[in-house]
Amino acid sequence: MILHRRIAEIPAHEWDACAGDDNPFASHAFLSALEDSGSTGPATGWLPQHLALRDDAGHLLAVAPLYAKGHSFGEYVFDQQWAQAFTQAGGQYYPKLQVAVPFSPVPGPRLLVGEAPNADARRLLAGRALQQACRELDLSSIHVTFCTQHEYDLLGGNGWLQRLGVQYHWENAGYGSFDDFLDALASRKRKAIRRERRDANACGLTFHAYRGAEITEALWHDFYQFYLSTVDRKWGSAYLQPGFFPLLSERLGDRVVLMVARQDGVPVAGALNLMGRDTLYGRNWGRLSGHDWPFLHFELCYYRAIDFAIEHGLKRVEAGAQGEHKLQRGYRPCLTHSAHWISHPGLRVAVAEFLGHERAAIMAELPALDAMTPYRAGS
Incomplete structure (x- = not known):
């Protein structure tokens, strides 16, 4: 496992072989444009720590867009109340690690492994590598936000806390x-x-x-x-x-x-x-x-x-975070997924309880949201 402080340290063709060509936000081009323009870095509090796994021959097996952060801005999955409660109890929530595309509430892959033969690398990321990075950097937690449902399930199976959200997407x-x-x-x-x-x-x-x-x-x-x-x-x-x-x-x-x-x-x-x-x-x-x-x-x-x-x-249009007004314009409610690994046992238990109630509320709300769409019955 290697942590890179600049995405430029990882050749674009290697990164993109893991990221694939489906989601442009996971691409080397998008993430490097953020870094090279100064949109991510010390000035904005998104410090790259991109995680790379290589085999013994040096071939890149997997990467994750990883950032050390001293705040919770620009994420769109809100954990400020967790930080406040932990601070009031005498803990130190920041800095933390974020596996994400900065400033972009766009669902997509976060544990980037490319083709199927590297499935073991994805399991290694979810099961050990990210937690090891968190311990080595002596940080409080890791947050994988707007990941795919497959990644959500994989992380949940490895003991991560699971969180749901709602966006509104148009389907063709x-x-x-x-x-x-x-x-x-x-x-x-x-x-x-x-x-x-x-x-x-x-x-x-x-x-x-x-x-x-x-x-x-x-x-x-x-x-x-x-x-x-x-x-x-x-x-x-x-x-x-x-x-x-x-x-x-x-x-x-x-x-x-x-x-x-x-x-x-x-x-x-x-x-x-x-x-x-x-x-x-x-x-x-x-x-x-x-x-x-x-x-x-x-x-x-x-x-x-x-x-x-x-x-x-x-096939679809994804129009960003929030906004129930999108429902009346043909955009339907869709679940978004994130996963959270918290090292402190007490905070972990409290957050798990909160997320359990939140997930139940979101699942109960989905039918009501879908009923607000303008489609005729059966459409």
């Missing part, structure tokens, strides 16, 4: 057009979406989806201002640095999709998406500060994403 049922999708909805809901799209497109705005090299430096400059505007409205911190977005476009090419709204030819809003093998992942969005247009967020982030997915034959 073989639609040939947006109207085909609308035909699957109840009449009243269908009319509501048509009205929102009509109003959004009646404001003198034009919309275009740019990909890869089509996204100019000027467009990225505009988009960063939109991103800052969103951060300001939410009283947050701008984790992503200006250089991150151009690097992403350069390294991921046509997998980067930027939806742009213009007024009189001037960009006024944008939504960043990444494209996987069969999924469009919505990530950041923003609009010109001090301006507002009716239903622009829904049009740019949700409906345009559905248009794009249908046109390109993608």
Whole structure:
């Protein structure tokens, strides 16, 4: 087991052979763009400790995107109450270890092993290697967030605490057009979406989806201002640095999709998406500060994403964390998964009890959430 303080220490082709090509957030390109732009590192409190397993001949068997953290910001799986309770009891919760894609609540693989012959390496990660890293660094805990259900089950089988969450994803049922999708909805809901799209497109705005090299430096400059505007409205911190977005476009090419709204030819809003093998992942969005247009967020982030997915034959759109308002727009509730290893026995017992109640509440809520979707019975 080796811990790397920079992802550049692991050749991109070796990392990507483990990560696969399905989920762009797990790629060397995405994670290196975060590091090289200064979005992760000492300034933001995400200190890379990427874990690598190699065989006796030096061949890379498995990797995990691993970070030492002195806070819980930028994770979207909230453990601040655990930290507060442990601190009040005289413990030290921070620093901790996080197996995650920083600032990205996107489900995907976290224990990266590539093809099936390396299944033993995944079990080694889940069973011993991550816990060994935690002990060697003398940290309180490890948190594997937004992992796959297979990883969730594997970690749970190795004694990790399991946590569920909910996101809202759109599924493509073989639609040939947006109207085909609308035909699957109840009449009243269908009319509501048509009205929102009509109003959004009646404001003198034009919309275009740019990909890869089509996204100019000027467009990225505009988009960063939109991103800052969103951060300001939410009283947050701008984790992503200006250089991150151009690097992403350069390294991921046509997998980067930027939806742009213009007024009189001037960009006024944008939504960043990444494209996987069969999924469009919505990530950041923003609009010109001090301006507002009716239903622009829904049009740019949700409906345009559905248009794009249908046109390109993608199976789903994942539009990010939270937001029950997505239900009325055809996005269905889906479970997300994380796993947590806590070294202190007392804290571990308390968190396990909390998570048991939380899982039960989430599973009880799912049918009610699904009933809020606009689909006709049987659709």
